[in-house]
Amino acid sequence: MHSPELLKGTLQTIVLKVLKDHGKMYGYEITQRVKELSEGRILLTEGALYPTLHKLEAEGLLKTEIVNIGKRIRKYYLLTAPGKVIAKDRVSEFVDFINTMTTVLQVKIE
């Protein structure tokens, strides 16, 4: 796991992009997918994830579908049309940021 400070500001981007690539997902599933994709390096905490999902939903970037699995509730999140646009923008913005940072830090990626 990296210094968790670096993750700040990237959580929304991660959530939006993972939903874009994997479609309908629920909170816990997102934490597991990100853990898997990052080979255990990014562990999303629930205290950060759920408020972020609620915020993105309130902004109209995500919508939800509630499903009952036995007696347990499962809340699926999907990108809305504006959400898809923003997802793309956020990823572009992140790539730009990385390009700027690699110049400033004089490092080469890959």
Added chain:
Amino acid sequence: MHSPELLKGTLQTIVLKVLKDHGKMYGYEITQRVKELSEGRILLTEGALYPTLHKLEAEGLLKTEIVNIGKRIRKYYLLTAPGKVIAKDRVSEFVDFINTMTTVLQVKIE
């Protein structure tokens, strides 16, 4: 300028690396150098920079040399021996973070 949230957690890394590459520098000079290197995309604010410099100094990663330029004070910052080690570590950590993020976000840099 990017979304400033992305910058969070990277300020110490930027300061340490710029000092490593350019040697003795004073606060205002650091803001200008970073602005130049990033082609105006990263604008360090004084409210963030000075507390960071003071903190790094308190941690023993930086030391200072005060010079009088006419009637104006100029405070130069330099890396200490531990500071050089940490500078390297922070940059490595950042590169690792980028590699992880590019995998999670499925993007290619450059």
Added chain:
DNA sequence: TCTTATACATAATACTCTTATGTATTGTTG
């Protein structure tokens, strides 16, 4: 049966940065 994993959620706290403010000197331009 006990522990772990699944699955949601909120609250207190910590950390980092922005914005606003303050002080003062030096250089530039109309």
Added chain:
DNA sequence: CAACAATACATAAGAGTATTATGTATAAGA
């Protein structure tokens, strides 16, 4: 030469984002 911009330091209030702690509850495995 007066006014403004740039240089140069610094702190404080506030905002934003995440961590840690806590709470509730079901399902699966040893």
